[in-house]
Amino acid sequence: MNHTTEEILYIKYANERNREFAVRTEILENIDGKRSVKKTPLYPEGKAHVAGLMEKYRRLEPDYEKVGLFCNRAEADGESVRLEYLMGESMEEYLDALLNRKKKEEAEKLLKQYIEKIQALPGQESFCMTEDFKEVFGDAKGLETMASVSNANIDMVCQNVMMDENRWTMIDYEWTFFFPVPTAFLVYRVLHYYLETHGKRSVFNKEAMYTWAGITKEEREVFHEMEQHFQRHLTSEHVPMREMYGAISPGTYPVHHLVTKEQIRRGQERMQVFFSDEKGFREERSVYYRLENGEFHGTIEIPEHTDEIRLDPCDGMGLCQIEELSFDTGTMGEIVVSDGITGDGEAYLMNAPDPQFYLGKVPKGAKKLTIHLRVVVTEADSVKINEFAGKLLANGEERLKKQKEKQQQKEARLKQEAEENFSRQAEEIARLQMELARKTEKIEQMEQTKVWKLYRKYRTIRERN
Template identity: 25%
Template sequence: MNVYSVRYSVNRKKEYQIKTVIYEENGIVSVIKEPYTKYGENHIYNIYKNYELLKNSAMNLAVPILKGNVIEFPFIVGESLDEKLIKHVNEEDIKSFKDKIIWFKTMLEKDELIEFIVTEPFERIFGTDHSFVGSKSLSVSNIDSNFDNLIINSNNEITIIDYEWVFDFPIPLDFILYRSISSFISKYQLPRTFLEAIQDLFVEMGITKNLLISFDKMEQNFTSFIGHNTQMYSNYLKNISSYKNSNDIHIFEQEINGYLQLFWSSNEIFSEDLSTKINLTTENQKQFIEIDLPESPINLLRIDPTTFVSDIDLYGSVIIGEKELNIFDLVISTIDCVIIENKETQKGNVISSSGDPQILLKHPLLNNITQKKLKIELSYSKSIENSLSMAFNVKNNEIKDLINKNEVLEDEILNLVQKKEQLSLETINLSQEINALNVKLEESNRVIQEKVETIEKIITSKVWKILKRMKLVKI
């Protein structure tokens, strides 16, 4: 077996945590999903049931095979709707971009449509907003219809490769469209002209700003329901009309080499709106990057140096007014990466362990209202990706084993607690029985004592003594 990738979806409630593996065996590439812990077994079965719910869809489905608590899909080769859309962005072809999204909506509308009504499952998962009553809805909704989950063949047919979240109660069709577009916007930082094109599309489709705000609340409620510890999508409405980015020309060359992304924040909350992406050049080639930062106060910076597991040689500085600071002197923490700093050269070696390494920077001078700039020199190598992926896979399996052992211990503790509670109940019952017997014993002792006293009185009486002398009684 040749394993291409392993992904752990563990930033959810434990009953939704799964592991996804893409692998090749005997020349056949497949995708398997399995529970990360025993608590996720029902979720895997639900994915299989989703296939049954969707099999009458106008779109094709990657056909699953359920093997115990593991579900397997064929790997579908082709170009995704996501890839087609980003090509139109690269070519600055707004018309084709809008036409593709409209075409996608017509594909959604080919499935069974009903009027939206309020249901208990909808309120429990998506909230109590009832402004959608009467709107066009799907009887069965795959809200996982992100553009990168839709593979298009030469006959313009769509195959859905992921349908983890499917619901058989009314959900507004426009919410599914909104969610797909929001995912696309969160993945790429679109030029202003394309954001405006999306705004125009929503207006043409009758999707008002108030509806979009309601959809955003639905998404927040959904991510809370499944237990995401971070928001999957950002509210793209925020400051969209004033969107500016001096690096537009760098962003959508969509190279296979991924990109570096820089975030800045004044309140310790990061968003795509306050960030910029720079495409990376080819492997083992030095690249020089300069990014102008806002002159307004900045509380935190975050550098995501690559979008893959890699070994990165990094050197950089933050220029604040006339002062230049080494970026490694500003580092306060890292996520999914480690930094090995060379104090003599002031350069660092960054080892990323995932596709989302993050370096957090902080310095009091960043709060100054003055000119600021980030300068970086970097080169990267992917040669360690396989070995690191295998190592982290081993560690994740070890963690999984420890979690399973911990779950066994938790079950044992629960059983002992239940036994203790049972014994406590039995002890209480026994105590009550003992108390009742003690009461009876005390009553018996009292009766006996009374009889003893009566007998004592009799045998000491004059009549008894006379009878005794007359030998009419025997002792």
């Protein structure tokens, strides 16, 4: 095939890997407007890795067809490999679009449908540890009872699935291995890289999804270690440029502290409020509000046709204290979903750089929302975050103690009031009994008088006549 008159539309260098895995990826367009994706090794050591795409395509294609999936077609092109350029929307983009339209159930159904296809891949056998597996994923424990596939494309993440009507095509299968890999690890990577990489996806119950997929917490920890070992396998002794600073720049002035300080200052300057309509949350239906020393105390207008409200209190990790959320209808605002951690629904540890709080449905007739909150943004490192977590737990514990004391005081007060009421009631009953006794005695005395006896005789005669 003649590709001499092609235009390069896009180029990417994966050069932070070992030389044997480093590749150049290009999107090319010929004079007829037809596009293709071309992968080329950057170094001679990488020729086998790129050429191996052909064998991976040949083995995966029949397996995928049996579960209703398709492989992006590959063809050799000298030392390079050509792949189809597919138009359409990735599964990741499609799922996110469903979430934006508040169709979480539909998104969950689709994600589960895809996972079931992976779980149904043919040729599954009990896992068997191999030296090749140890080299790539480490000597992982507890895999012996798991089902595994030997044509294992571990990169079946939603980003690599192109959707065209009912046809789902795997556009990248570079990381396919021909030794047993647990099928559950393939599923784990799909869930992990979709559910845990963006705050908007926190509407999913992550724990429930892993449980549904049959992946325990202990297995997730094993899979996490496998993933870390795999990433190290890609780089090995190669040091990515992003990690060179500390090694080649001793003694330089730590400018990053100044940058971090400025980021913290800016992160506490404003909050952003989104007002969704039938098209979901989007920038054009959002408003920025200034924070004074990290605090906001005020009432905001709710635009017409607003279905739900999302509050982005700041830009950065740290702590957010919610003092009040209330609508002008008298209804209290409630945070129904958040990517922060809270113990009491008031103080939140924000462990994501773009924290988001979803208030849910706006009450009918509501036109204003009163907000009282304060935020403290800190550096995105484990020490600072742990300090804030400790403060959060301490504050939560102190708040719970105070709530417990108030409840005990209330119970004691009610008990005392009940005892006092009982005492008063007992006294009133005793008084009424004494009054009744006195009146009974008076009646008995009156019945013994001559006048009463004559009156009673008179009434008897009258009743007879």
